[in-house]
Amino acid sequence: MNDHRNAPGRSSTTTDATQTLRSLLDASRYVVFFTGAGISTESGIPDFRSPGGVWSKMQPIYFQEFVASEDKRREAWRRRFDNRDGWVGAQPNAGHMAVAQLVATGKAKSVITQNVDNLHQASGVPENRIIELHGNATYATCLSCHTRYELVDLEKEFHSTGNVAPCKRCGGIIKSATISFGQQMPALPMQRAHEETMQCDLFIVLGSSLSVFPAADFPLRARQKGAALVIINRDPTQMDDVADVVIHAGIGETMGHLLCR
Structure with missing residues (x-):
């Protein structure tokens, strides 16, 4: 070398x-x-951390908050499906x-x-x-059994019910497959x-x-x-x-x- x-x-x-x-x-x-x-x-x-970036316009949702609060999970999914981070459609x-x-x-x-x-x-x-x-923002996974979920399916569910239901396989929490603040x-x-x-x-x-x-x-x-x-x-x-x-x-x-x- x-x-x-x-x-x-x-x-x-x-x-x-x-x-x-x-x-x-x-x-x-x-x-x-x-x-x-x-x-x-x-x-x-858009950049997340720079002045004028995503986190200067809205506070990040920490991993512990996402796990502990259904309201925080609902807000996280709302941001995801509103494309608040701006990656959908980028080439x-x-x-x-x-x-x-x-x-x-x-x-x-x-x-x-x-x-x-x-x-x-x-x-x-x-x-x-x-x-x-x-991680990767183009799909989601169960935090317990790691089953993969496609966002297009979760988006339909969210717009229909206002929420993303627990994992169908194990009942665990489903989360975008990204590493959030506070997550290992x-x-x-x-x-x-x-x-x-x-x-x-x-x-x-x-x-x-x-x-x-x-x-x-x-x-x-x-x-x-x-x-x-x-x-x-x-x-x-x-x-x-x-x-x-x-x-x-x-x-x-x-x-x-x-x-x-």
Whole structure:
């Protein structure tokens, strides 16, 4: 595995930084992508945490509240079916397609994502190459027996009865298959993300503020074990100082230029 700790330093312009990234990509054998809200906002999905984002307009419903209160569950489903988070109808953008292209060629091995919008799958990345740290908003599961429920069926039930009934199999609570505030991180995706991070020689962050832990630990783990770290995000992050390449620009535009030869 290549050790990039002596890789070229950070470039002074976006063009130079893209050239450095292209060189790192050419030299790498095991690339892992780590994606956050910034790649989804380019598809029109609002950011949750930024000023003016979803959580500045409505308070999140914590996991413990959802489990304990039928009223909170009803409110959570109302938001879901009103598309308050804005992901319904969104389509993959140029950034998603560039990632999918690199996965298809075998250059990139996996995509670790903080997003729940299913756009990496929609772009053509195989399901087994995607590691969803915060779950998926396109379906629901029973919290007890993990039976899957399709949202189209639950939406019909909600509009008909004003509620989502307990699981038909075990009577457990049905919840959107996302990780809510206060909910334990899923063990298997976290383990898979760690394993991929430990194998990579190039770790590319796309559109994450790197402020939400424990997910944001992965770029640091990659850097500490000798992989090159690249951060592409419109705004500065707290990990810019330890990265080999930092590009403050649009993801679709940057990745498009990267793949143009």
